[in-house]
Amino acid sequence: MRERAAIRSSLAVGLAVSLYGVSFGALSVASGLDIWQTCVLSLFMFSGGSQFALIGVLASGGASAGFAAVAGAALLGTRNGLYAIRLSPIVGGPWWRKLLAAHLTVDETTAVATAQPTRASQRAGFWWTGVILYVGWNLTTLAGALIGNALGDVRAYGLDAAAAAAFLGLLWPRLKSLQPIVVAVAAAVVAALLTPSLPAGVPILIAALVAVVVGFFNWFGKREVA
């Protein structure tokens, strides 16, 4: 029974989030990647935030910003590592199953799995969300890339503004208390101020230091509710 409920939320989350893939595919092509590169990114990296960061830095700095793009993707991917620690006892099993699970360890699979009440339904929620999301994300990435490619001049269609709006959309649900809002505003100001004086991508990485400092000292934070 509970497993059926888990599968239901897997379907809802997996299908809804898959639609982001269209945005990603179109914006990736707008950033200068070709259709193959866009699809390989979704197949191999499979982590929305990291993928958006990679194409975002490449869009502003070109191929020469490669190292900054990789660093941005890696920093946004660190939270997947923390999710994996929580999912490890849920997934269980031999190493090859954990390796497969690792590739599917992202925001959505963690959210669905950890919201379930029993170990069996957690496991069902994780794998169903993971498979639906993986298939959906890659199919919609391809669709988006084909659309973006057909459009041609992306600025005329406002796709550069759409990229900024996409980051805002990923950010928005996280701004629920003072601490994240302070970090968001400070990081945006730091990145904008440093853009004229540093190579592309580097201001974004320096802005990340705001999070490390504020998080370490827990400034503007609430007392921890574990």
Add this chain to the structure above:
Amino acid sequence: MNVWETILLGSIIVLALKVAGYLVPQSLVEKPAPSRITGLLTIALLSALVAVQTLGSGAQITFDARVPAVLVAAVLFALRVPFILVIIAAAATAALIRLLT
């Protein structure tokens, strides 16, 4: 590094971070500081990307059609309009402004 190398190196690192989580001891997740910093890191990076994507133009800061488009997006996100519709509205705003100016 060319684009393909960037994609492959980035993918390997992102997967390695995921795998690392399955290898480290469970106790790390109970410590509040690492998970707090990771959460804020995501926020700082996304916010910095919003700023650079909205204002950046090569190595310069400019105010063009992207600024009103992102403001429209912010209002729509606040009104809980679905993601894909907001993205389309933002693109349409910028496209319209560029068409008219």
